[in-house]
Amino acid sequence: MASPLDFQISALIDDELDSTEFELLAERLARDLPLRAQYSRFAIIGEVLRGAPLLLDSGFAERVRAGVASEPSGPLPTIGGLQSYLRPVLGMAIAASVALVALFSLMPGSQMPISGEAPGMAMQQGGPTYTVPATSTVSSGEPERLEYYFLRHGEYAPMARKSTYSRVIAEPPEADTPGSAEGPGDLDTAAPADDAEGETGQ
Amino acid sequence: MPGKTTDRELVGRVKKGDKGAFDLLVLKYQHKIVKLVMRYVKDPSEAMDVAQEAFLKAYRAMATFRGDSAFYTWLYRIAINTAKNHLVAAKRRPVDFELDLQDPDQYELSNRLRDIDTPEGLLLSNEIREAVEDAIRGLPEDLRTAILLREIEGMSYEEIAEAMTCPVGTVRSRIFRAREAIDKRLQPLVN
Numbered sequence: 001m002a003s004p005l006d007f008q009i010s011a012l013i014d015d016e017l018d019s020t021e022f023e024l025l026a027e028r029l030a031r032d033l034p035l036r037a038q039y040s041r042f043a044i045i046g047e048v049l050r051g052a053p054l055l056l057d058s059g060f061a062e063r064v065r066a067g068v069a070s071e072p073s074g075p076l077p078t079i080g081g082l083q084s085y086l087r088p089v090l091g092m093a094i095a096a097s098v099a100l101v102a103l104f105s106l107m108p109g110s111q112m113p114i115s116g117e118a119p120g121m122a123m124q125q126g127g128p129t130y131t132v133p134a135t136s137t138v139s140s141g142e143p144e145r146l147e148y149y150f151l152r153h154g155e156y157a158p159m160a161r162k163s164t165y166s167r168v169i170a171e172p173p174e175a176d177t178p179g180s181a182e183g184p185g186d187l188d189t190a191a192p193a194d195d196a197e198g199e200t201g202q
Numbered sequence: 203m204p205g206k207t208t209d210r211e212l213v214g215r216v217k218k219g220d221k222g223a224f225d226l227l228v229l230k231y232q233h234k235i236v237k238l239v240m241r242y243v244k245d246p247s248e249a250m251d252v253a254q255e256a257f258l259k260a261y262r263a264m265a266t267f268r269g270d271s272a273f274y275t276w277l278y279r280i281a282i283n284t285a286k287n288h289l290v291a292a293k294r295r296p297v298d299f300e301l302d303l304q305d306p307d308q309y310e311l312s313n314r315l316r317d318i319d320t321p322e323g324l325l326l327s328n329e330i331r332e333a334v335e336d337a338i339r340g341l342p343e344d345l346r347t348a349i350l351l352r353e354i355e356g357m358s359y360e361e362i363a364e365a366m367t368c369p370v371g372t373v374r375s376r377i378f379r380a381r382e383a384i385d386k387r388l389q390p391l392v393n
Contacts, residue, residue, distance in 0.1 A: 002378065002382060006378065006382065007374065007375070007378045010374070010377055010378035010381050010382075011374055011378075012208060012226075013230075013381075014352060014358075014359065014377065015208040015209070016358070016359045016374065017208060019211065022208065022211050023211075026211070026212070026215055026220070026222070026223055026226070029222065029226060030220065030222035030223075031222075036225070036226075036229070038385065039226065039229060040229045040392075041385050041388050041389065041392055042381050042385065043229055043230055043233070044233070044330070044388065044392065045334060045353070045381055045384050045385070045388065046353045047233045047234075048330060048331055048334040048335075049334065049338070049349070049350070049353040049354055050353060050354060052233055052234070052237060054233060054330065060232055060236070060250060060253070060254065061225065061228050061229055061232055063254055064225075064228045064232075064254050064257045064258065065221075065225050065228070067254065067257075067258045067261075068221050068224055068225070068257075068258065068261050069221065071221075071258075071261060071262065073219060073221075074219045075217060075218050075219045076216070076217050076219070076264050076265040
């Protein structure tokens with residue numbers, strides 16, 4: 001009369017054992033040599049039916065077992081003391097830190113804009129969809145802030161993507177250029193608003 | 203995926219320090235791994251050593267196994283790398299001779315070589331094959347079908363139940379009964 005364990009050994013070979021059955025059977029297999037031998041024979045049946053060459057040297061498994069037995073006991077150490085589920089979290093944390101460092105290093109912290117507003121803020125407010133008003137209804141200080149934004153943008157954007165306006169205000173003043181080297185030219189006359197919009201909107 | 207759930211459970215136990223669970227993985231995959239290694243290392247005793255080394259490497263590296271792939275896939279890679287490293291160390295070609303496996307005669311020859319060329323370590327026993335085949339032939343039709351669908355077609359119990367229009371529990375029982383009958387013939391030869 002077959003015992004439930006025999007059925008379970010067969011199901012174990014087929015990976016059709018549920019977790020609770022598995023736990024009990026694994027405990028039993030650890031100390032029940034005849035049961036383990038049966039497991040091994042059931043595995044052989046499969047190999048024979050599939051026409052695979054057989055390894056019938058029981059000494060092989062014994063030798064591996066002896067080799068494993070000589071390894072340190074106890075739970076296997078995780079890599080670097082980190083649980084596997086923590087590794088992705090650590091990776092994301094590192095990536096976020098790098099992104100933050102990159103962001104702050106790109107911010108011209110030491111060169112405050114003329115308007116006194118933090119350049120990072122100006123960039124954030126402008127953003128990729130910032131639209132330069134076509135009319136001169138900007139409040140006092142706004143043109144300087146916008147020009148500062150364009151200059152900074154020009155420094156970090158590839159040359160091909162620099163707007164006409166940023167090139168104009170970055171160039172040394174010519175005789176007919178309004179403003180001076182220190183002070184940017186007049187926004188209304190330097191570049192059409194739609195040009196700037198086209199660049200910044202990309 | 204067959205082989206995945208139980209293997210994962212076994213791997214989990216190994217990671218917790220259960221060396222016996224690793225033994226079950228060895229018993230399960232030793233035939234496949236030695237066969238795999240023999241593609242690279244012709245000498246059977248060397249192949250056994252390489253396969254043994256591959257299992258030990260797998261045990262030592264078990265902490266790095268995250269379960270993204272099936273355990274056997276991971277073990278397979280370790281075995282291949284171990285075999286290749288062995289060849290590099292021995293400064294030899296991967297195979298000492300080439301056989302055209304498309305040619306049935308040569309394929310047969312290669313199998314016979316594998317069978318005969320193995321000393322006590324690696325033995326393809328005609329006796330065992332015959333015993334298993336005889337036992338299969340002597341099985342009732344429902345048991346034979348169930349075990350062949352499982353072992354040769356690789357179908358799950360659920361798929362077999364559907365194919366044989368019977369409950370999964372019946373499939374489990376039929377497959378066990380088939381194995382039990384074959385095992386009676388096998389036991390005196392293997393033990």
